[in-house]
Amino acid sequence: MQSKRQRMAVEKRVRFKSWWLPWALIAPQMAIILVFFFWPAAQALYYSVQQQDAFGTNVVFVGLQNFRALWADESYLASFKTTAVFSVLVAALGLTSSLLLAVMADRAIKASALYKTLLIWPYAVAPAVAGVLWLFMFAPSIGVVSYALRAAGLDWNHLLNGTHAMILIVLAAVWKQISYNFLFFLAGLQSIPKSLIEAAAIDGAGPWRRFWTVQFPLLTPTTFFLLVINIIYVFIDTFAIIDAATSGGPGKETAILVYKVFFDGFKALDLGGSAAQSVVLMVILVGLTVVQFRYVEKRVHY
Amino acid sequence: MAAITLRNVEKTYAPGTKAAVKVIHGVNAEIASGEFVVIVGPSGCGKSTLLRMVAGLEEITGGEIDIGGRVVNQLEPSERDIAMVFQNYALYPHMSVYDNMAYGLKIKKVAKAEIDTRVAKAAKILELSPLLDRKPRQLSGGQRQRVAMGRAIVRQPAVFLFDEPLSNLDAKLRAQTRLEIQKLHGELGITSLFVTHDQVEAMTLGQRLMVMNGGRIEQIGTPEDVYGKPATIFVAGFIGSPPMNLLKGEADGSRFTVGGQTLELPQSAPRGGTLILGARPEHVEIDPAGAWPLKVDVLEMLGAERLVYGHIGGAAFTLRIDGMLAPPKAGETIRLRVAPERVHWFDAQSGVRV
């Protein structure tokens, strides 16, 4: 009698009968998401194809003009580039360092619980606070790290040097994400059957080779998943880090896309342009999430 | 204690749509109050579906089900005065054994003192008293099954429903629990419907058996009826192990032709034409003067008995002999004899007993 019972994957066989109860149960959530999600999202779409006139009184339908304007706008494209560079750096540095720590923790079985506790709490630190902390350490005149760098011959000043600014936010962002990546990598490593690793050892593979031929390939789903998560993190959650550490500067050199949305919309009050930027971000994020769910759902069995 | 009546009970999945599938076809049965009836059949024959319809966990799309004189089609499971024991026990993992058994009574707002008494009594019968504070994950499979039964007993229902409760237990535990269930029925005498795919369980537990196949009842009868007078070739082949030998051939008076081989019958066939002859392996004997020639293929020694596999005229045939007897050799042809009253006849088209 196996087949019927295995089918409980996506649909429950058993149901309660009530015509009104389910509606009452979903009402709170539906109310909130209609008012605070769908309505604003629809508005963003609406305004992205509108242009306010100079006085802010009339809105005119302008089709895709706002989007074309974006593509022609140098600062927008620069922001795109900045975001891309930022995400690649954060993802690469963040994933490799977390993976290294996870591999080490996986081996040091005895104290791994302690290391876990010590390494996961940065997850709790607010991005804004992380930005402030790293800003403090790297503050050109008084920071401890910037002092050490100057002593080593590097004239650190992220207020003037765009590259320094980028390095600063990358470090702060990576620092914050280490815990999350570490947890997943560790879980991924621990779910690899020990028998596979033992078989490799019997075949004569040393730890380095075992890692590259057995563990790393089996970690691919986790790695891919974390890659997508990290990119989404970079696009969205790093706003606070940047605002706290560099305010998008110097100039606009660390203004990633979401920062620009905020700046242009709030400070420069360009409704149509900012809505268009929001829509672009939405499309990118939806794309990333779809990719993630498609890929993850494919390999999940209930 | 209540009688159960099934009147033309039918079940169709996705009724009224293009994907409609009828899985239960017009089942009729009367189960007397206090009777222990086993519904037995192969996987997918619809026996669990039928049981769940009696329980109220599946919609009844045709016909009526009566429990204790009431039509229960529209009633919720908790209103039908039934209790069910599941194959996977279905114990609430976060509640203690006591709470698991008391849950249904709590919902019915039974007084705490009364709950205590009933749980204590059931626990005593099932030897669960020292385990009342444990959680299900701290119990063995057999203990969990007993808790599931305790939960059913405590409700003091009119009907017990068992959905393959022994399938998840190992062989030894299964035999033990079978005896416990028999004992329980002897003590409590509650009307019981027991579903299983195992014909041994069916034969040993049931006062009557309902043999099902493809959503239909093939036969309802006592174990003796079902074994000695199977109503169809399905029942004939399903009950009894090793299964009854079934030979298809042409009958003509006292002669039966199977694949070129003509057999002398101990009595005339009920009619002429194409028929299926049935004879159980345990009812056939080796007799040098016997009328049936068997070419021996393989032998299996089981200890108290030996199984002889062979062919009669191209058709496979098995017989059972005493383990201590000197066995025939593979490749040999031996002669068999069967008593006239041990021969069964079935219509070749319908499979029904003639």
Place this chain on the structure above:
Amino acid sequence: MIENRPAATVLSHLTLILGVLIVMFPVYIAFIASTQTADQIVQNVPMSLLPGDNIVQSYKLSLLGGVTETGSRLPAAGPMLFVSLVTALTIAIGKIAISLLSAFAVVYFRFPFRGLVFWMIFVTLMLPVEVRIFPTYKVVSDLGMLNTYAGLTIPLIASATATFLFRQFFLTVPDELVEAARIDGAGPMRFFKDVLLPLSSTSIAALFVIQFIYGWNQYLWPLLMTTDENMYPVVMGIKRMISGGDAATEWNAVMATAMLAMIPPALVVILMQKWFVKGLVDSEK
């Protein structure tokens, strides 16, 4: 551990210890800074790496605010911490509550448009508030919810992470439990309360940690919709404290505030670590 390679084990521990040190370093610096005076930080470059003796003053200044030596007004962190706490708890509890109900409805009932409802909830996973920030601001403003706790929290409850995760979990609860409950006479809400909720306790704990931290760490949204200083959460307020430039900033108070801002979420994570890790990793799969 397969072969016994002491060198490799030592290396592992060294790497991990190094990792922990790097991870702890910024916080250590912050703590040290919070124990010194603003002058000491700015004048002694580099700042001493040992604790100073100004700890009480720093924290007092941070919590209560006041006027600094340079004459600028320092907002009090005390009220901001309170705002953060209320916000985080409201978001965590609110989100978990409505998500449990929605997931329960979607999994255990059949009703018209169920598919559509599920899709609508699913879609909200994809767009965090930052992406639809201005229209959301406008809606909140139109509803008169600026500078209110409701405005700070309700729009952030809109995403369906929790609903989705609870749904995944409910799908793994065996069908027979529902059937046994039905036979026992438990109606849907009774089943929800007596059986489903206790079984979900790990998921609820994990989600509580995640949502509490999410709520506590909110920056952009409060930045946009609060203009009243009394409604600033602490992670937002802290940024405003450093806008004066390196020398003018009251660094010791800033760092003290940073320490205070880090403590509640860290406590939540560490205390509920077991459930949190399990729930986080299991639920994303």
